Amino acid sequence: MRTEQSTLDVELAHERAYLAESRATLARMLDTARHRVETGAQIAGDRYTAETLGRMLRSHAKALAEEPESPLYFGRLDFDDSPAAGDHRGEHYYIGRRHITDPAAPPRVLDWRAPVSRAFYRASRQHPEGVAVRRRFGWTRRANAPAELTGFEDEHLTPAPDAGTIPETRAGSETRADGLSRLVAAEIERPRVGPMRDIVATIQPEQDELVRAGLHESVCIQGAPGTGKTAVGLHRAAYLLYTHPRQLHRTGVLILGPNRAFLNYISAVLPALGEVDIAQRTLDDLLARHPVQAVDSDRAAAVKHDVRMAHVLRRALHAKIRTPTEPLVVPDGSYRWRVSTEALRRLVEEVRQADLPYGLGRERLRTRIVGRLQRHAETREAPGPGWVRRMSHCRPVNDLLAQVWPAVRAEELVAGLLGDPETLAEAADGVLDEQERAAITWTAPRTAKRARWTAADLILIDEAAGLVERPDGFGHIVVDEAQDLSPMQCRAVARRSVHGCLTVLGDLAQATTDWAARSWAEQLAHLGKPEAPVVPLTTGFRVPASVVELTNRLLATLAVDVPPTRSLRADGELRVSPVADLPAATVTAVADALRQPGSIAVIAARHRLPELATALDDAGIVTTTVDGDNSDDARVTVLPATLAKGLEYDHVVAVEPAEIVDDERRGAHRLYVVLTRAVSRLDILHTRPLPSALGRPASAPHPAAPAQPAAATQPAGAYPIATAPGIA
Numbered sequence: 001m002r003t004e005q006s007t008l009d010v011e012l013a014h015e016r017a018y019l020a021e022s023r024a025t026l027a028r029m030l031d032t033a034r035h036r037v038e039t040g041a042q043i044a045g046d047r048y049t050a051e052t053l054g055r056m057l058r059s060h061a062k063a064l065a066e067e068p069e070s071p072l073y074f075g076r077l078d079f080d081d082s083p084a085a086g087d088h089r090g091e092h093y094y095i096g097r098r099h100i101t102d103p104a105a106p107p108r109v110l111d112w113r114a115p116v117s118r119a120f121y122r123a124s125r126q127h128p129e130g131v132a133v134r135r136r137f138g139w140t141r142r143a144n145a146p147a148e149l150t151g152f153e154d155e156h157l158t159p160a161p162d163a164g165t166i167p168e169t170r171a172g173s174e175t176r177a178d179g180l181s182r183l184v185a186a187e188i189e190r191p192r193v194g195p196m197r198d199i200v201a202t203i204q205p206e207q208d209e210l211v212r213a214g215l216h217e218s219v220c221i222q223g224a225p226g227t228g229k230t231a232v233g234l235h236r237a238a239y240l241l242y243t244h245p246r247q248l249h250r251t252g253v254l255i256l257g258p259n260r261a262f263l264n265y266i267s268a269v270l271p272a273l274g275e276v277d278i279a280q281r282t283l284d285d286l287l288a289r290h291p292v293q294a295v296d297s298d299r300a301a302a303v304k305h306d307v308r309m310a311h312v313l314r315r316a317l318h319a320k321i322r323t324p325t326e327p328l329v330v331p332d333g334s335y336r337w338r339v340s341t342e343a344l345r346r347l348v349e350e351v352r353q354a355d356l357p358y359g360l361g362r363e364r365l366r367t368r369i370v371g372r373l374q375r376h377a378e379t380r381e382a383p384g385p386g387w388v389r390r391m392s393h394c395r396p397v398n399d400l401l402a403q404v405w406p407a408v409r410a411e412e413l414v415a416g417l418l419g420d421p422e423t424l425a426e427a428a429d430g431v432l433d434e435q436e437r438a439a440i441t442w443t444a445p446r447t448a449k450r451a452r453w454t455a456a457d458l459i460l461i462d463e464a465a466g467l468v469e470r471p472d473g474f475g476h477i478v479v480d481e482a483q484d485l486s487p488m489q490c491r492a493v494a495r496r497s498v499h500g501c502l503t504v505l506g507d508l509a510q511a512t513t514d515w516a517a518r519s520w521a522e523q524l525a526h527l528g529k530p531e532a533p534v535v536p537l538t539t540g541f542r543v544p545a546s547v548v549e550l551t552n553r554l555l556a557t558l559a560v561d562v563p564p565t566r567s568l569r570a571d572g573e574l575r576v577s578p579v580a581d582l583p584a585a586t587v588t589a590v591a592d593a594l595r596q597p598g599s600i601a602v603i604a605a606r607h608r609l610p611e612l613a614t615a616l617d618d619a620g621i622v623t624t625t626v627d628g629d630n631s632d633d634a635r636v637t638v639l640p641a642t643l644a645k646g647l648e649y650d651h652v653v654a655v656e657p658a659e660i661v662d663d664e665r666r667g668a669h670r671l672y673v674v675l676t677r678a679v680s681r682l683d684i685l686h687t688r689p690l691p692s693a694l695g696r697p698a699s700a701p702h703p704a705a706p707a708q709p710a711a712a713t714q715p716a717g718a719y720p721i722a723t724a725p726g727i728a
């Protein structure tokens, strides 16, 4: 026993020495990068190169400097001598967030995205892939202090050469009953503080498969709350940029999230992975050509988000194309060139048939017309490029185009439709009924310049702009919470990924918008990637089993076809409390929660928030909002149910579920989102009866169970509650 212990001590000392050397190497890398930033601009030949080089070097230096206090590496792979080890026979590698290397020596730490690192995530006893031992390191975590190595855990995947068997995991570690390594379990169950963090140390095999899918593969990931969809999407973006830097730095990668709060929450993950140049936006940001100055009625918004509007806009645009009725006559010095009406008609028809974006079609028609003129002119003398340029923009040609294929601005097209019932009736004939047309028609006619656009109008303008000219696309777009996009919003994404691929993340059960997807097949078709496979993630890393048990009952009432999930978190507490006074009970619950580490959220219907915030304030509890505009240090966030999507907190106090349900048409889905934000503890406070799916005891045979008792006297014991000492 003692020998074994001293062997471990020696090994740990060896690992600590390796860490010290790796830190020194990283410090040298950082110095070199900083030096290059300072001198790079001077050594570059011209200004453009200097700027590009400067940007690249700064970004590299920033990426290195952003190496947080977090560990330099998290694992080690020892390959055996078997043929499966290939080129790595007998080698061992440290795996971390990025390469740490001295120029003339083998890398000290390999980036988790490097091909060889794949085995760290995928190798198993069934398929060792040449890996003899997978070592995971344990680290201290203290704010503002570098992480220190505290231990390691070895997993032997192949039999040791001298023994015929695979030894048990060493170094004092135990795997849990579910087979999860102790260090992995500790990492997953660590309290949440601050923004989302990366998961490179603990990516699971089914997640890794999605992260490392090829550049040209679009994929849709359907997963219950907390199954790691967002984490996988972000790591996939980082992986693709590492593996295909040239293509993707040129074409760009975009992360689309549902709102700013969500983007703030995830904003630190990619920089921590060394990717500081990825655009992270909401779809509204992407479409914000104009400020939103008006609000649609529900009815109008529903029509504008309907995919039929794409058809209406297209028709309205193509109705601008007219059949020529006169010949074209162009004076050219002492000559006059003529193109007959019939020939012009044929040209217009040919270009129309080509089905190009409208603006491109217009230019194609111009070129064709000038081609005709050129053929005439060639009977006299060969015209040069100057002649072609002059003819392309001469008055008669411009006038003809203005008449038969006029230039169109997207805003004008949309204003023309919404502001003129006749234009709309013509374009929407057989597509929208009279009430639908009436719902979107402006009551007072306005020009595009004076329009007060709604959020949905901006989507129509984007669609119209896309019909006129293809927008710049991205090489890869990660679309989070994709179930909530309307068909028209999906089309805005599709337009930007015609030549690229998508990672679509979502959960049909968390669909809360009026126009949300009912099926992935339909949504993927709108997103322009009907062939993308839908891959389920079914292991939950956030929501504890006791909470999942409750939320699954709610899920059963949502009528969505999603696979069941198993929670990896055995810890966790759930408390359902009928109370008489919501603000007072909220203060008590939060004060209780503050005794434990981690983040706390109070989530309620929006109109309920002011009184809860005041009560917390009166009790001297500092709170913040999801925009973080109060106090960055506050551990308690007070937020409306509508902004909870995608976020997570250690302790969630969900206030008055019935109100959250009543607040929206898809209120039950919203409640499902709210209740699944909790990482460790969920407190449900209610004065009104709980929504029936929640209120029913787990053992109750049927929804027709006896009516709820009066809320304030409802016995807590009627619920399947896991109570923590001192909490109930």
Ligand SMILES: Nc1ncnc2c1ncn2[C@@H]1O[C@H](COP(=O)(O)OP(=O)(O)OP(=O)(O)O)[C@@H](O)[C@H]1O
Binding pocket: 187, 188, 196, 197, 198, 199, 202, 203, 204, 207, 223, 224, 225, 226, 227, 228, 229, 230, 231, 232, 507, 510, 541, 542, 645, 646, 647, 648, 676
């Ligand atoms: N392999 C993993 N190891 C450790 N933590 C993980 C792993 N996968 C996911 N997590 C953690 O689980 C939590 C939930 O992940 P994430 O937010 O990506 O889930 P999601 O499926 O997008 O959830 P939601 O649908 O509710 O938005 C996060 O804290 C994430 O870091």
